Amino acid sequence: MSHGPRTAEAVWAAADLPARRLAGVALNPAAPTDVLLSLLDRGPAVVRTTLCRDRELPAEVVDAVVVHPDHRTRGSLAANPHIEPAQRARLVDDPHWLVRARLADGPRPGARSELPEHTVVRILTTYEAEHLGSLYRQVPRSARWTFPSHPEPKVRAYACTWWQELTAAERSALLSDPDQEVREHARSRHSLLDPEYVERELPDRSCHARTHLLMHGALSRRTVAQVLTAPAGPEDLSMIAGNPSLPLDVLALLARHPNARVRETVAGRPELTAPQRQALATDPDPAVRTRISVHPALTEEERAAIDYRVDSDRDFGPGDLPAWHHDPGQSRRRALSDHPLLRRLAAQDRGLPPDLVERLSRDPDLGVRVLLAQNHPQAPAELLLHSFLDYTGHGRWLLTDRPDFPTEGLAGHAEAADPMLRRLALLDPRIRPEITERLSADPDPTVRADATRHPNLPQHRLTALLDDEELAHEAAANPGLPLAVMRRLVVALDG
Template structure:
């Protein structure tokens, strides 16, 4: 039936089929050989199939398909990366136009680590993420690389470590390039003095406040700046002297006190003496694991801290040990629990459900997408006031048929759609919904739909 749809159904049907669901191997093979480039590009963007299946399109004759394969599924990062050998092959054979999107999201963590020393020159040319943290020997080798492109990229990165060169290339007007430079690259004294005397933009003092190349006397100066945003930014520096730390801990602005309260120089007793306040309602965001693993000792200190922001940092560590994970799963701070549920691969199912019920900010729906989010027992939420909670009931395989029927009549359209897809929906109601303008699409996706009904639906499309 799927092969018939693939061969004869309209393009919109092929889009749903090839982009929005997992596919049997025989159907994948047919999609790869399909004469329509749009149909093949749908598979290139499918987050539900295995990466090795998407990789079968790596040498597609159409630029259109290859570019979509390089971009990957949407939203970006919603699927596992492509196989390493496929990615390297793309680096060697694709043009800049095909690789101009979020291609790096297709890299595995192992490949990212291997790029600076990869035997393939085109792969080494992608290996400059985190140049400053590369070992000196690897940087030296890249600067003398036999490949012209790799060597030139290395030299461009090395130039960015020279304050004199940075000064010569700094745009005089406020722009993204200037902002990036002021925040991240080593600054000459002339550039720093110019920002202090004649900033090109209103926030430039805040930008340089976090720059690690800032001279010590300027750090002292900005720690007492009349602008609270500047003081808040300077409060995060690790090189603050005791006098500046004490002054910032007593700052009249609560944001400044909060920023300095997590400084690593404090003892837990000193930290507790700072008058800070932490928002408890979020927002809380998921961040991918960094290439450089978190310091396990720092993570443990943070997990055991009395400061909720430090415990939240620990909760965001993907590799947090099991004992600390269990401790933070019972933490009294909502942010700690939510961040743990978002980041830890072994977060308990009951924690994910609790966080979904208690947290309503960004990333809430992503908790449900976690593979270990529970399903059993969710039917009790079918009458909750929050429609995002009511829809959980449709995930329960033991939902009663009459409860599934009620969900299809819910005032919220998302809940109604979920009810229409539940396999326990009574057959009579399911048949009724196949003629419902709003819910027919969802009813047609119900796994309880009989083969006869499926054949009638496909026949209605004019598919032979």
């Protein structure tokens, strides 16, 4: 009896040792095209999934995947973050719905994923709505200027997705569009600007729809009064406190609310008067004081007078704001500020000019340095390394993925107590083979795995690990694996 499609994790968990070896060969950067094609042609599901989803692929292999008879194999390619979006786009007219759905959903967030504009149009005009997934993440920025007036109604309807970014003329045109579906989408988005609609549709219980309307809908006086007197949940007041349509007299009321979270939300509002900012600057709650300390209306002297708190013992990581959301003038002002939180915001600007990159790379605040290292494409190699050494939070290892991360001389960390530093040692291409062999038996599983993939691992140890239940997959992915061994493992498919 079937219980539906198996997840990739379930397929991997069920794979036996030979299959795990072959999945390692599928990831091996030294595997030639003919070996990869053999794995694609005759390999088990876990091998095909690994091959098509988890690595860059030669053009010949992509050609073969696109016409592969197994839809799950093609679906793995559709979500592959390692290949050019134009290659994934070749699957736009795939006969199986699952492949099309995976293409529309795209790779994981943060991966290169902008599909060609004509591919997005094809998806919008031929796919069922339930198969569009996270297509919005893959729409190129250029399309957002052309879609509102596109000749295809379904494309114009999709343009309503970014309603707040449209001009008044574009909104008006969509609201009176000759196509009914377009008008309905436009009116649905535009209704958020109608206080009567929000009041009428607001659920009386805590739910996603209520949250959306309270945060983004136009609020009538009656809606605000209802939230103030009978909130459906403890977060309601914070939701309306951040809503741009909140009347200013209510904003003033919430600025004095006993709940610190509500006051903290209010502290982020640009409309605050000078007396309101001054009151929040001396708020008893440090989170409120810190929030108001970065208010754009404050001078540097006013910021310095506030007893704010900046926590360096926290996680930092790549910023999530697209490049077009950054204002060069604003980033410069932030980078030159004495306030570390403003400099942290500047450090996330991928377009920051060289003089500010150089300045922030020497910043005394750890968060500024790490965020610059994580985000800027021209982050200096020395900054990348020192950020890794100084920072121990989430996303630390992502620093080693930066193209300019230095690898020479890292082998000296092989004896470090921190397993992440022992992993760092394995990035050194000149690490001695005996050290790599020792680290392949390290107490930490990630260190063992990295050492097993290192090309300096002695052949006798690499061969032995091909029979290791834990590390066979990593051993087969080692680029030092002899081609003859790879071919022998593939020949075993014909058993």
